Amino acid sequence: MAIIAQLSDIHLAAGRDGEVDDGSGPVRALRAAVSSLLSLPARPDAVVITGDLADGGEHAEYARLRALLSPLPMAVYPMCGNHDDRDELRKVFDDHPEVTGTGKFPQAPVQYAVDVAGVRLVCCDTTVNGHAHGHMSEERLAWLDGTLAAAPGTPTVVATHHPPYPIGMRFIDDLRFVDPAGFASVISRHRQVVRVISGHVHRASVGSLAGTVSTTCPSTYRQLFLDLTSQGRAAVTGEPAGFAIHLIGLDGSATTHFAPTGNYRPLMDVE
Numbered sequence: 190m191a192i193i194a195q196l197s198d199i200h201l202a203a204g205r206d207g208e209v210d211d212g213s214g215p216v217r218a219l220r221a222a223v224s225s226l227l228s229l230p231a232r233p234d235a236v237v238i239t240g241d242l243a244d245g246g247e248h249a250e251y252a253r254l255r256a257l258l259s260p261l262p263m264a265v266y267p268m269c270g271n272h273d274d275r276d277e278l279r280k281v282f283d284d285h286p287e288v289t290g291t292g293k294f295p296q297a298p299v300q301y302a303v304d305v306a307g308v309r310l311v312c313c314d315t316t317v318n319g320h321a322h323g324h325m326s327e328e329r330l331a332w333l334d335g336t337l338a339a340a341p342g343t344p345t346v347v348a349t350h351h352p353p354y355p356i357g358m359r360f361i362d363d364l365r366f367v368d369p370a371g372f373a374s375v376i377s378r379h380r381q382v383v384r385v386i387s388g389h390v391h392r393a394s395v396g397s398l399a400g401t402v403s404t405t406c407p408s409t410y411r412q413l414f415l416d417l418t419s420q421g422r423a424a425v426t427g428e429p430a431g432f433a434i435h436l437i438g439l440d441g442s443a444t445t446h447f448a449p450t451g452n453y454r455p456l457m458d459v460e
């Protein structure tokens with residue numbers, strides 16, 4: 190059994206001078222999320238962060254991010270969201286061979302596969318330079334197809350920033366994963382994919398894609414207002430921040446939990 194924790198949409202922000210304010214909301218929120226993971230009785234085997242790590246894609250933001258993640262003793266796998274800068278991310282995570290290995294040319298996609306306690310985690314790059322929507326080119330889809338084909342018998346979690354299914358919130362669907370049919374077609378060819386996990390939505394949701402279950406994760410920082418009307422107001426709301434925990438069995442079983450940030454303790458035992 191692999192336990193994969195998912196954090197998302199941290200949005201660390203730097204001021205004009207490049208300094209990240211230590212007391213700012215996203216910093217405090219990330220500290221709380223890290224503390225939450227450390228307080229879990231069953232420690233995750235790895236943490237994947239599904240994009241929007243740095244609000245402005247600045248070097249100082251990534252450097253601060255690394256420092257804030259340093260209490261986590263397990264492997265941490267960073268991914269790009271539409272707010273990120275691939276090259277700045279690679280510079281700061283330069284001791285992550287799976288991340289730097291993708292960076293042979295400027296703004297090369299940050300895409301890689303790793304083993305987590307016998308389960309495969311395949312991190313895709315759905316971001317498009319200068320745009321907030323998501324897309325995977327034929328080249329990126331071919332990489333995903335080939336990567337999945339290399340281990341057809343290993344339960345696999347595929348991670349993206351943009352979710353590949355409609356969310357129903359106008360603001361988010363306007364910034365959606367454009368034309369996810371190619372992605373769905375690749376996933377449908379690889380039955381070992383037990384989950385597709387995403388960020389971008391700043392709230393938990395569950396969808397389906399090509400015969401597998403697809404989920405989004407709360408933001409460690411701000412949640413988006415749940416407005417499913419056609420006008421779809423774009424607003425942040427005061428719902429608690431959170432994270433996801435994916436339990437992936439070596440037999441292909443998969444269970445996802447969503448939990449609010451906080452160090453919640455047992456109050457009383459239940460008979």
Ligand SMILES: [Fe+2]
Pocket residue numbers: 198200240241270389390391
């Ligand atoms: Fe975000």
